Amino acid sequence: MNEEVTFVLDSAKESMDGSISHLEKALVKIRAGKASPVMLSTVMVEYYGSVTPLSQVSNINTPDARTISVQPWEKNILSDIETAIMNSNLGFNPMNNGEMIIINVPPLTEERRVQLVKQAKSEAEDAKVSIRSARQEANKELKALDISEDLLKNAEVDVQELTDSYSKKVDAILSIKETEIMKV
Template identity: 45%
Template sequence: MSEEVLKDAEARMEKAIEVLRSELSTVRAGRATPALLEKVTVDYYGVPTPIQQLATITVADARLLVVQPWDRSTLAAIERAIQKAELGLNPQNDGQVIRIVVPPLTEERRRELTKLVRRFGEDARVAIRNVRRDAIEELRRREKEGLLSEDESRRLQERVQKLTDQMVGRVDALLEQKEKELLEI
């Protein structure tokens, strides 16, 4: 019964890390990746549609993305959506596909992106700590209700803390990896 508190806490902490991974994948490191266009939505016959549902996005080389729509009539709408997304990318439409050259990052832009990545990391740490707080409060509540002994509650709280430390360590490792990628020229 008390193990379910730990399992729930672990699952919620894993979700926080997955959200961080998702956010980090949208931060471009001067290298072309389809994840750059993940959050772009295209106005497709009046319905905002994710670009992945309208086209194939491939990496032609380290600095070039190619967007090939399944329906050529959507080329202009996709091109407008990429421009509106304010990703700092300039799509080039040749009537068949859209080519997007990913420009190299300036030193100033690298520093800005590093700050953004750190903010994402701090948000993930806060989310993990909130999960820890909720789990410990639940364990204390169960202890007060007589569902757990004091020793059992303390032992489980220590396990929650160890789990929290482990998850924060994973967040730090992800951030370190992304910062290294951003500052690499």
């Protein structure tokens, strides 16, 4: 196969890999009933005049499946962390005991589980759109190359096969997450 065609295919594959990794990161943030330190990954705290991720000013642990504990490295920022968690719109109600912040993660209701599955499906659809746009971009680049008609057709078939395989990966990842969310 032509070197330019291989480059276009590799570029499309790289872009599709990026879509998959973005999907995986997005799905990690959707909670599935179990407490996880990742749930607080978007929380930012005002720390000495700069906005800092919570994980950089404290230890975040999960002592059990329903509890998250946040132990700041400096006790004077406990109230700032508590405020940041409340303002993060995650639906948590942190408790400050003077030493650390404890968050009880409530069990998910059936209605909330259905909402989270919809959110996961939306993220998966975004990933598929991104994969299709990578396909479109690759096909456009292939048509711009000065190659024979047969080579172009074969390359377009390869791009389509790549797209199909990545779409199947998205479906598999979504299926696993859906099962995880709906499991009581």
